[in-house]
Amino acid sequence: MRYLPKSSRWRRRSNERFCWRQGGGELVSVRKAKLEAHAKINLGLKICGRRADGYHEISTIYQEIDLADELEFEVEPSPGPVRLEVEGADLPTDETNLVLRAAAELARRRPGGSWRTRVRLVKRVPVGGGLGGGSSDAAATLLALDALWDLHLSRAEMWTIARGIGADVPFFLTGGTALASGIGDVLEPVCQWEDPVGVLVVPEVQVSTRWAYSQVKIGLTKRRGCGKFRSFLRLRPRLAEWGRWLENDFEAVVLRAYPEIGELMRLLEQGGAEFARMSGSGACLFGLFSVPEQAVRAAEKVGSRARVVQFRFVRGSSQGPEATDVG
Numbered sequence: 326m327r328y329l330p331k332s333s334r335w336r337r338r339s340n341e342r343f344c345w346r347q348g349g350g351e352l353v354s355v356r357k358a359k360l361e362a363h364a365k366i367n368l369g370l371k372i373c374g375r376r377a378d379g380y381h382e383i384s385t386i387y388q389e390i391d392l393a394d395e396l397e398f399e400v401e402p403s404p405g406p407v408r409l410e411v412e413g414a415d416l417p418t419d420e421t422n423l424v425l426r427a428a429a430e431l432a433r434r435r436p437g438g439s440w441r442t443r444v445r446l447v448k449r450v451p452v453g454g455g456l457g458g459g460s461s462d463a464a465a466t467l468l469a470l471d472a473l474w475d476l477h478l479s480r481a482e483m484w485t486i487a488r489g490i491g492a493d494v495p496f497f498l499t500g501g502t503a504l505a506s507g508i509g510d511v512l513e514p515v516c517q518w519e520d521p522v523g524v525l526v527v528p529e530v531q532v533s534t535r536w537a538y539s540q541v542k543i544g545l546t547k548r549r550g551c552g553k554f555r556s557f558l559r560l561r562p563r564l565a566e567w568g569r570w571l572e573n574d575f576e577a578v579v580l581r582a583y584p585e586i587g588e589l590m591r592l593l594e595q596g597g598a599e600f601a602r603m604s605g606s607g608a609c610l611f612g613l614f615s616v617p618e619q620a621v622r623a624a625e626k627v628g629s630r631a632r633v634v635q636f637r638f639v640r641g642s643s644q645g646p647e648a649t650d651v652g
């Protein structure tokens with residue numbers, strides 16, 4: 326996603342036209358936009374402590390990748406409901422879907438409520454795999470409808486709405502690479518220095534995030550020295566050395582319970598992956614390759630056991646002047 330108006334994907338692909346409303350003789354204006362909602366991977370994830378309210382403090386590095394859902398919006402600038410159509414996955418089309426939840430949050434901030442809107446969501450990001458697909462769809466909806474409904478909210482207002490929808494939704498407003506803390510909502514955009522070819526593996530099993538957190542024994546006090554991520558981002562090691570710096574606290578419990586996921590990770594490593602990890606609480610995992618030919622061969626080998634998708638890193642708007650080196 327992009328926050329920069331002149332370079333955002335949806336603005337370049339949006340337009341407005343007039344058409345006859347079906348079943349009547351009224352000529353109405355229709356605003357249209359199409360955009361991509363990219364997935365993310367967690368390059369590493371440390372659970373730093375459990376708060377009294379039940380949430381967990383974490384440290385992680387989010388990385389946007391080019392695997393994406395596609396969303397199309399059609400808006401008539403007159404009061405009316407927001408309707409959602411989903412292709413490619415069996416997902417709810419009521420307000421339990423984060424797309425409609427995002428639209429509802431914007432409607433509360435618009436005098437007169439929502440404008441008549443049709444949203445078509447084509448799902449390509451695997452559901453429930455630790456890739457943030459639903460959160461990215463919500464962020465895309467916020468960005469699109471903020472403009473199509475003539476809201477033009479401030480960056481701070483958009484961030485507040487995004488955070489209320491989900492801890493990682495704010496990340497997808499800008500994307501790129503970010504060090505995240507808190508419950509995953511405190512973001513420090515950083516510059517990515519590597520450009521590997523990635524192989525994403527989607528196992529047949531699904532891992533419950535609630536279950537995964539319950540299996541990691543963390544007390545109410547915050548752990549000291551929670552990960553080496555700041556040092557990693559400061560030193561910028563070569564891809565082959567990333568494994569020394571980037572851990573995922575969920576891997577031990579998930580791989581013990583689902584050994585088939587561990588076997589897929591070993592296949593990636595045997596295929597030449599210089600760095601392989603599970604994303605978030607799983608079950609999706611990924612391998613990163615410096616040599617594209619090795620990535621292709623590894624994808625073919627692992628593809629006989631699970632669905633695979635090749636991907637590349639995406640540099641978000643946070644990769645511009647506001648991106649920093651973390652010290």
